[in-house]
Amino acid sequence: ASQRHREGAARFASLVARSELIGAAEEATFRKQRGYAVNITWSSINFKTILKWQPKPSVTWRETSDTRKKCIMTTETECDVTDALRNVKETYTAHILSVKSLVEDNFEEPLFASSEKFTPYNQTIIGKPEIQHYTQEDSKLNVVFRDPLTPYMFSNGSFQSVRDIFKHDLEYKLYYWKDQSSGKKDATTKSHMFDISVDNKNNYCFYVQGIIPSRRENRNGQESMVLCTTIERTILDGMYLVKSVVLPSAFQQKDTSILNVFYNSIKCDT
Incomplete structure (x- = not known):
């Protein structure tokens, strides 16, 4: 047990060291290569709101005082979050979670990426009369x-x-x-x-x-x-x-x- 503990601690120290070596200039490239969601955008017309991103992770969304999940384990690159944004004057942030294959030997933390803030009442587009x-x-x-x-x-x-x-x-x-x-x-x-x-x-x-x-x-x-x-x-x-x-x-x-x-x-x- 002691041996396994030392090996686990060494592996964790290695991951931390590798993380600290990544400079700001390399961060964007690193995030893309590692599978972080990028190009996260809100598309909203008449309060029908679609969250879009690249590549293909799953998604959770968050408002000021609550966090809920949508589009779990999806293989798509968009998620209709209209029903989750009924409080149209609230401000929301989406957190995209990239999920690796279960067959991979993965000891890294989950890959989260966050959207810009979105307030439906202020940002949805008024459609055609x-x-x-x-x-x-x-x-x-x-x-x-x-x-x-x-x-x-x-x-x-x-x-x-x-x-x-x-x-x-x-x-x-x-x-x-x-x-x-x-x-x-x-x-x-x-x-x-x-x-x-x-x-x-x-x-x-x-x-x-x-x-x-x-x-x-x-x-x-x-x-x-x-x-x-x-x-x-x-x-x-x-x-x-x-x-x-x-x-x-x-x-x-x-x-x-x-x-x-x-x-x-x-x-x-x-």
């Missing part, structure tokens, strides 16, 4: 849209929207411009609708974007699809008519050139 309906009548452009949904549910089983979580911190901007023109204008709302004054002799193109003004970073969300109005003029009285468009859910994410096939011109009986 869904344009539901728009009209251009006389000198008014009206646009109705819907908030992006999150993976989180209410007790009744319906999904929470980003507005349900951000509340008054969330607003939307409408960017609009005359068709064939590059000069953009914008309007802001905290509701689900824009109603703005435009020139009734021109078609307008537009898109909607969610914004969190209180943020220092990631203030602007993803842009909705770009849509354009169409106005027509009768020969007899010069009257301008405008299409009112309700987007079918099956086509809301299609290209506008495809959408236009389904929108027949509105004619005026004279």
